[in-house]
Amino acid sequence: MYLSLTGVLFVLGLHGLFTARNLLRQLLSLNILTTSVFLLFVVLARLAEPLDDVPHAIVLTGIVITISTTAVALALVGRLAGRTRDDDAITAGDPRGDAE
Amino acid sequence: MSLGPVGPAILFALPLAAAIVVFVRPRWSVPVALAAGAVQFAVALALLGVVLEQGAWRQSIGGWSAPLGIGWRLDGLAAALLLMTAAVGLAGAVFHASRPPPPAVVPDPRFFWPLWLFLWGGLNALFLAADLFNVYVALEFVSIASVGLIGLAGGAAQAAALRYLLATLLGSTIYLLGVALLYGRYAALDFALLAERVEPGLVPAIAAALMTLGLLLKAAIFPLHFWLPAAHGRALPAVSAVLSAVVIAAAYYLLVRLWFGPLAPLLGTGVATLLGLLGAAAVMWGGLLALLQRHLKMLIAYSTMSQFGYGLLVFPLAAAGAVEQAWTGALVLVLAHGLAKAALFLAAGAIVLRHGGGRLDALGGDQAGVLIAWVAFAIASASLVGLPPSGGFLGKWWLAQAALATGGYLWLAVLMAGTALTSAYLWRALQAALRAGGETAAEAPALSPALGLCALLLALGAAALGLAAPMLARLLDAVPGGPG
Numbered sequence: 001m002y003l004s005l006t007g008v009l010f011v012l013g014l015h016g017l018f019t020a021r022n023l024l025r026q027l028l029s030l031n032i033l034t035t036s037v038f039l040l041f042v043v044l045a046r047l048a049e050p051l052d053d054v055p056h057a058i059v060l061t062g063i064v065i066t067i068s069t070t071a072v073a074l075a076l077v078g079r080l081a082g083r084t085r086d087d088d089a090i091t092a093g094d095p096r097g098d099a100e
Numbered sequence: 101m102s103l104g105p106v107g108p109a110i111l112f113a114l115p116l117a118a119a120i121v122v123f124v125r126p127r128w129s130v131p132v133a134l135a136a137g138a139v140q141f142a143v144a145l146a147l148l149g150v151v152l153e154q155g156a157w158r159q160s161i162g163g164w165s166a167p168l169g170i171g172w173r174l175d176g177l178a179a180a181l182l183l184m185t186a187a188v189g190l191a192g193a194v195f196h197a198s199r200p201p202p203p204a205v206v207p208d209p210r211f212f213w214p215l216w217l218f219l220w221g222g223l224n225a226l227f228l229a230a231d232l233f234n235v236y237v238a239l240e241f242v243s244i245a246s247v248g249l250i251g252l253a254g255g256a257a258q259a260a261a262l263r264y265l266l267a268t269l270l271g272s273t274i275y276l277l278g279v280a281l282l283y284g285r286y287a288a289l290d291f292a293l294l295a296e297r298v299e300p301g302l303v304p305a306i307a308a309a310l311m312t313l314g315l316l317l318k319a320a321i322f323p324l325h326f327w328l329p330a331a332h333g334r335a336l337p338a339v340s341a342v343l344s345a346v347v348i349a350a351a352y353y354l355l356v357r358l359w360f361g362p363l364a365p366l367l368g369t370g371v372a373t374l375l376g377l378l379g380a381a382a383v384m385w386g387g388l389l390a391l392l393q394r395h396l397k398m399l400i401a402y403s404t405m406s407q408f409g410y411g412l413l414v415f416p417l418a419a420a421g422a423v424e425q426a427w428t429g430a431l432v433l434v435l436a437h438g439l440a441k442a443a444l445f446l447a448a449g450a451i452v453l454r455h456g457g458g459r460l461d462a463l464g465g466d467q468a469g470v471l472i473a474w475v476a477f478a479i480a481s482a483s484l485v486g487l488p489p490s491g492g493f494l495g496k497w498w499l500a501q502a503a504l505a506t507g508g509y510l511w512l513a514v515l516m517a518g519t520a521l522t523s524a525y526l527w528r529a530l531q532a533a534l535r536a537g538g539e540t541a542a543e544a545p546a547l548s549p550a551l552g553l554c555a556l557l558l559a560l561g562a563a564a565l566g567l568a569a570p571m572l573a574r575l576l577d578a579v580p581g582g583p584g
Contacts, residue, residue, distance in 0.1 A: 010277070017270060023262065030269055037277045044284040052287065058233055062276070065240045069269055072244050076251060076262045 002043045009036035023077050027070065034066050105159050107147040108172045108228050111140060111182060115221035123214040130197045133213050137193050140220070141186040144179070151179040152575060158230055158292070171290070173230040176575035177431060181227045181346075181353060184435055187561060188345045188442040189220045191554040192338035195446050198550040199337075199453065212252055212336075219245035219342065226350050231289040232279045235354060236272060239318070243268040246347055249339040250331050260330040267327040268318055271351075275314030281307035282362075294362035308363045312355065312375075319351035321412065322382035325405045329389075332401040337449020340397065344404040345442035349434050352411050359415065360427070372419035379412025380514040387521030391528065396451065396458040399529055400444050403522070407437045407484065410518065413499060413511050422502035428576045429498025432565065435572075436483055436491025439562035443480035446555035447473040451533075453547060460528065464535030472552030474533050480559035481526040486519055491565025494572070 009032055016029025038059045045055035118136035122129040156175030164170070196212065222241030229235045243265065251261035283289060285304060286297045298304055320328035328348075332340050359367050386406025393399040410433050417426035450473040452458045467474060483490035486497075496515060503512040565572070 017266070026266060030266065030273070033270070033273050034276075037273055037280055040277070040280045041283070044280065047284075048287065054289075055283065058283075061233075061237060065237065069240060069244060069265070072247060073262070073265050073269075076247070076258060076265065079251070079258055080262060 002039065002046075006036050006040045006043065009033075009039065012036075023080070027073050027077070031066065031070060034062070038062055103143075103146050103150055107143050107150070108159070108174060110143050111147075111224040112172075112221060112228065114140060115217045115224065119214045119217035119221065122217065126210040126213070129210070129213040133193050133217060134190075134197065136217065137186070137190040137220075140224075141183075141190050144183040144186040147174065148179045148183050148575075151176055152571070170234050171230045172228040173291070174228060177353070177357075178227045180431075180435055180572075180575055181349065182224060184349075184438045185220065185223050185227070185346050187558065188342055188438060189216075191442060191446065191558050192216070192341050195341075195449065195551055195554045196336070196338040198548040199449070200547065211248065215245050215248045215252070216338075216342075219249060219347075223346055223350055227353065230291055232282065232291070232294070233289050236276055236279060239272050239275070239351075239354075242347060242350060243272065243318075246339075246343055250335045250343070252339070253335050255334075256330075257334040260327075260334050264327045264331040267324075271314040271317035273314070274317070275311050278307040278310030278312075278314065281310070291357070291361050295364070298362050298365055300365055304363075305366060308358075308366050311358060311363075315351050315355045315358075316378070319348055319355065319408060320405055321378055321408060322385050322405065323378075325382070325386070328405055329398055329401040332404060333395065333398040337445055337452070340401070340449075341442040341445035344401065344445060345438035348404060348408060349438050352408060352434060356411075356414065356427075356430070360418075367415065367419055369416075369419050372415040375412050376416030376511060379409040379415075380511070382406060382409030382412070383514055383518040384409075384521070387518055387525065390525040391521065393525075394460055396448050396460055396463065396529060396532075397445070398458075399460070399525055400441070400448055403444075403484070403525065404437075404441060406518065406521070407433075407441070410496075410499065410515070413503075413514065416511060417499065417502040417506060417508055420506035420508055422505045425498045425502035425505065428573055429495050429500075429502060431495075431576050432491055432498065432572055433495030436495055436562050436565050439558050439565065440480040440483040440490075440492065443476050443555045443559035443562060444484075446558065447477040447480070447552065450547060450551040450555065451477070453551075460532040461535075463532040467533060469547045470552060472549060472556055474530075476552060476555035476559040477533075478530060479556070479563055481530065483559065483562040483565075485523045485526060489566035490563040492562070494566040494569055 013029045013031075013033030013036060017026055017033065020026045020029055041055040041059050045052045114136055118132050122132050151174060156173065158171050158173035160171045193216065196216075219242060222238055222245055226235065226238035226242060229238055247261050247265045247268075250264060251258045279289070281303055282294065282298075285307070286294060288294050288297060317324045332344050335343065383406050386402050386409060390399050390402035390406060393402060411430050414426045414430035448458065451463060451470050454467075454470040455463055483492040486492040486495075496519065500512060500515055503509070503515065
């Protein structure tokens with residue numbers, strides 16, 4: 001059940017990444033993609049006999065990494081939007097919004 | 101206590117600590133970064149000596165052993181790449197520190213040094229990592245730092261940086277999916293443990309395909325190279341140098357590490373031939389595009405894509421039986437490429453500063469101040485083309501011998517045609533220098549000779565690699581399926 005949800009989310013994310021024209025949507029798709037992989041890890045941990053704790057550590061680390069990469073990407077998108085202003089869904093972000 | 105266990109810890113922790121220091125105290129940036137760089141270079145050199153003396157080893161961090169704990173492993177290949185990273189990192193740092201202040205306003209000059217050191221630390225961690233997940237963490241680390249560094253050039257480079265970020269994140273996610281599948285099947289992440297457990301089957305095959313796809317995307321192997329030229333061509337010179345020389349090599353390093361380690365049982369002739377064909381296509385297509393470029397840095401960027409195609413030839417040649425020669429040849433080629441390519445980008449950086457632009461038809465005329473840079477460019481070109489006794493020659497020689505020994509004449513032809521293309525496009529660049537009537541930057545800044553010297557030292561390193569053939573052979577020979 002959850003395993004198939006993983007697959008659906010993965011395909012959804014992949015589809016979004018390649019079809020979305022909007023940078024924010026692409027970023028969201030990428031996040032969905034990553035989440036589906038995390039979900040797979042958690043499902044694998046549940047299915048393991050006995051219960052396995054390593055995947056949880058992996059997913060926690062992964063979430064931290066995803067947050068950082070998303071922050072960096074948002075900062076860049078903000079910069080780009082501030083420069084070009086042609087991306088309708090983005091209001092120019094704080095130009096000093098650096099994620100480092 | 102000898103250097104053995106301490107060295108990797110220094111290589112991992114020092115750049116990160118230095119990065120934090122220079123972030124908090126931007127004024128100390130240059131001395132701190134250069135000192136940290138020099139120490140890392142010395143440690144990497146010493147570790148190389150230790151590996152040559154006592155062979156590869158692995159160590160567990162904090163006494164936690166696999167499968168729960170994580171470990172580092174250091175063998176000849178990792179040590180060689182750590183040293184190359186240190187050489188390129190140090191040369192790039194000196195270059196950046198001694199270049200004249202840019203006339204155009206760079207958005208955040210103070211972010212260069214922390215990001216540079218973070219990238220360096222991430223690369224060191226990557227080469228030391230001994231398990232699949234650690235590799236993922238290090239890869240993300242390297243990606244974030246690289247994206248930041250590319251974006252520093254401002255303007256169009258920021259769009260290139262974002263494209264690179266999306267491509268590289270997609271690559272990591274696909275890679276991670278492969279890791280998840282392998283973990284679900286074998287409950288292990290450690291290279292050595294996996295090498296014992298993996299056997300041919302559907303799940304491992306899918307996992308291997310996913311991980312390879314992700315890494316091919318990160319290594320910008322044809323046809324997944326779309327993001328590379330813009331990102332590498334538009335970044336600052338030192339950034340282009342480290343990205344082309346080391347960051348791409350890191351993705352390639354993982355590819356060979358996996359296929360000659362845990363995934364070795366899956367490396368059939370079909371897979372190997374497919375990877376080899378991708379490599380051949382990269383050599384030809386990248387070479388052709390490089391030949392068509394009008395801008396010096398773009399030419400070099402396309403050349404990176406072409407040169408890493410050679411690296412993939414290791415798979416069909418090894419699958420055909422010539423494991424040792426193909427392995428050593430491909431890796432020497434990657435090392436020589438790293439040094440030579442960094443030299444090319446640094447030299448190009450100095451040349452672009454002198455002429456106020458990088459268009460090939462504007463590079464002629466008066467070369468005062470950048471003569472050393474052109475000499476470095478020429479020597480590095482000789483190594484890339486593969487004139488003896490350079491490292492490029494040595495790598496190609498071994499690969500060619502492997503091709504002859506196994507009757508792989510197709511791969512031999514690719515090697516030859518690629519060499520012809522390489523000499524053609526690099527000759528075009530060098531020819532531009534000899535033409536009369538070039539442009540000079542309106543207010544040409546006085547260029548420090550250190551700019552050209554950095555490039556020259558790297559180029560000489562690439563050329564001298566060929567003379568170290570016996571040592572390289574000894575360093576790299578134990579690796580295929582070597583001690584975990």
